[in-house]
Amino acid sequence: MEEQRQYIRRISNHSYIIIQDTLINDYLQEIDIKRQLYQPVYSSSSFQETKRVAELSTLSNGLKVVSLSGGFTGPAVSLGLFVNTGSRFETQQTAGVNQLLKNMVFQSNASKIHLEVQREIEVMGSTAFAQASRDNLLISTQTLPTSSLQMLSIIGELTNPTLPYHEVRDTASFTNEESESLSHCSETSLFEDLHRAAYRGRTLGRPLVAPSCNLGNLSHEQVQSYANQIYSPSNMVLVGVGLAHKELVSEAEHITFGRQTSTGSSAANVQIPRSQAKYVGGDSLTYQTGSTSVALAFEGFAASASTKDLVASAVLQAILGSGSVQPLTAPGAGKTSRLFNLLEKSNGAVESAECFSFNYADSGLFGIYASAADATTDAATIVKQLVAELVAASRTSGQELERAKQLTKKHYFELCEQRSSALEFVGKQALYNTKVLTPEEFAAAVSQVTAEDVKRVASKILASRPTLAVRGNLDNVPTQDEISITLV
Amino acid sequence: MSFVKFLPETVVKRLQNSWLEYRKIGLYYADLYNETPVMKEALNRLPPQVLVERDRRKAIAFDCNVKKIYLPENLWSDLEKDKIYTDQVEGVMQQVEKEFEIRRQFRE
Numbered sequence: 322m323e324e325q326r327q328y329i330r331r332i333s334n335h336s337y338i339i340i341q342d343t344l345i346n347d348y349l350q351e352i353d354i355k356r357q358l359y360q361p362v363y364s365s366s367s368f369q370e371t372k373r374v375a376e377l378s379t380l381s382n383g384l385k386v387v388s389l390s391g392g393f394t395g396p397a398v399s400l401g402l403f404v405n406t407g408s409r410f411e412t413q414q415t416a417g418v419n420q421l422l423k424n425m426v427f428q429s430n431a432s433k434i435h436l437e438v439q440r441e442i443e444v445m446g447s448t449a450f451a452q453a454s455r456d457n458l459l460i461s462t463q464t465l466p467t468s469s470l471q472m473l474s475i476i477g478e479l480t481n482p483t484l485p486y487h488e489v490r491d492t493a494s495f496t497n498e499e500s501e502s503l504s505h506c507s508e509t510s511l512f513e514d515l516h517r518a519a520y521r522g523r524t525l526g527r528p529l530v531a532p533s534c535n536l537g538n539l540s541h542e543q544v545q546s547y548a549n550q551i552y553s554p555s556n557m558v559l560v561g562v563g564l565a566h567k568e569l570v571s572e573a574e575h576i577t578f579g580r581q582t583s584t585g586s587s588a589a590n591v592q593i594p595r596s597q598a599k600y601v602g603g604d605s606l607t608y609q610t611g612s613t614s615v616a617l618a619f620e621g622f623a624a625s626a627s628t629k630d631l632v633a634s635a636v637l638q639a640i641l642g643s644g645s646v647q648p649l650t651a652p653g654a655g656k657t658s659r660l661f662n663l664l665e666k667s668n669g670a671v672e673s674a675e676c677f678s679f680n681y682a683d684s685g686l687f688g689i690y691a692s693a694a695d696a697t698t699d700a701a702t703i704v705k706q707l708v709a710e711l712v713a714a715s716r717t718s719g720q721e722l723e724r725a726k727q728l729t730k731k732h733y734f735e736l737c738e739q740r741s742s743a744l745e746f747v748g749k750q751a752l753y754n755t756k757v758l759t760p761e762e763f764a765a766a767v768s769q770v771t772a773e774d775v776k777r778v779a780s781k782i783l784a785s786r787p788t789l790a791v792r793g794n795l796d797n798v799p800t801q802d803e804i805s806i807t808l809v
Numbered sequence: 810m811s812f813v814k815f816l817p818e819t820v821v822k823r824l825q826n827s828w829l830e831y832r833k834i835g836l837y838y839a840d841l842y843n844e845t846p847v848m849k850e851a852l853n854r855l856p857p858q859v860l861v862e863r864d865r866r867k868a869i870a871f872d873c874n875v876k877k878i879y880l881p882e883n884l885w886s887d888l889e890k891d892k893i894y895t896d897q898v899e900g901v902m903q904q905v906e907k908e909f910e911i912r913r914q915f916r917e
Binding site for chain 1: 856
């Protein structure tokens with residue numbers, strides 16, 4: 322009977338083979354076995370969620386290593402490197418070098434040519450990408466645990482690129498095309514305008530998208546000199562998600578990070594200014610047909626602010642939420658947020674609105690982005706409504722506050738659910754602060770937020786000078802004083 | 810061609826001035842290479858100033874070829890500069906050949 326059962330199981334995949342000499346009994350057993358084979362098992366999985374632990378330590382060469390282990394991130398491992406560079410450290414002469422270096426991350430380095438670099442990553446079955454922001458350059462990889470050591474050594478090699486002349490030239494033309502395509506995205510351009518106005522063109526206000534006019538001015542020596550300075554171990558943070566901290570530290574000790582060659586004449590020595598970002602506030606008006614987009618922002622909290630303030634501003638962001646006229650049927654999409662209700666009240670003047678909150682190392686932006694599909698709505702009506710919402714959001718209590726707190730907690734947990742966003746979550750904390758918190762600790766801080774906290778945080782945010790960026794209909798744009806008056 | 814290093818220097822100089830006819834129209838040795846895919850990629854990688862000078866030499870040599878004349882002796886190409894340039898091009902070509910070999914191995 323056992324052999325017959327095994328015989329049936331082996332050939333149950335081949336449904337066209339007719340089993341000879343089977344009795345009805347065996348046939349029924351076959352159906353039973355198939356049902357057992359294909360039935361999903363929901364109960365009692367052996368996979369238990371373990372407690373998330375975030376640890377930060379520094380190696381002997383100055384490299385900071387941070388790891389997040391535990392929790393649900395799947396069986397794969399995510400390794401990443403945050404380099405403390407970005408568009409905020411550019412100057413008038415070096416504008417755009419960060420986007421260029423981001424595109425050159427997977428080009429030739431001292432150990433392998435570009436083809437080998439990319440082929441090796443693919444052969445391991447891993448994925449990798451590079452991302453340039455205003456104050457960090459992220460190299461993020463996802464790989465299986467068996468090849469995590471190889472991936473770590475690859476990351477070490479990526480920090481020592483050779484940057485030969487022909488690759489820099491080809492990447493510069495590619496970066497030029499990238500900038501050109503990004504200039505067509507009005508949301509990107511709007512946020513560029515917003516940052517430029519908020520920080521008066523310095524530090525965080527420098528263009529994130531490489532300006533095409535300067536890409537031709539970047540000489541090969543300047544790029545080499547810039548890369549020499551940023552690719553040093555003390556300037557970087559190594560992040561691991563899904564690895565034990567001790568293992569990561571002990572393996573990273575053996576790997577050389579950073580650029581060893583210090584070539585380049587002193588004539589092309591590029592200065593990297595590391596200055597404090599000062600929020601100033603301002604306007605930016607751009608004429609555009611087709612749609613009107615408005616971004617109204619105030620000075621938010623830096624990532625170095627206290628956790629209490631950070632979570633309170635996150636709760637305020639959840640209160641405002643986001644809204645769009647596109648039908649959203651699923652709950653949790655923000656249907657009960659203030660901005661969603663604003664869309665219904667505004668009778669079609671505003672088509673979508675979203676509350677954003679950026680936390681950089683020493684400054685931040687908190688505001689609302691709204692857009693109207695046609696250019697008949699002028700900016701004044703939109704801004705008036707946004708300001709009203711911002712002021713009203715500070716007076717919140719009861720169930721709305723509870724809802725916002727729960728959503729914020731869910732947001733923090735959700736960030737750490739995915740490996741790549743968990744990498745950024747933990748890595749950015751390590752880049753900005755000396756202490757790294759797990760999402761559980763953030764959630765615990767959220768539970769303690771009261772309506773007074775939200776009010777305090779909102780009044781602090783609204784006390785700064787407003788920054789307004791408008792793209793579209795410029796018929797009636799309010800000045801900063803007019804906005805400040807309506808805020809009081 | 811290793812017997813050349815055993816010849817006396819005057820003989821070598823006489824041979825260089827008579828046998829190496831490409832010098833008489835201002836070219837360097839590496840300018841004579843045929844345009845293979847490896848050479849094309851190598852030319853892609855040379856710095857622009859080198860390519861500009863190469864184009865100038867090519868134009869002068871073409872002119873001499875059409876008129877069927879040699880340049881005056883003071884305009885003949887310099888052997889030291891020739892060696893530097895040829896070594897540079899050879900280096901780049903070897904690098905390119907290595908990369909093409911890696912690419913071919915990937916395909917198999």
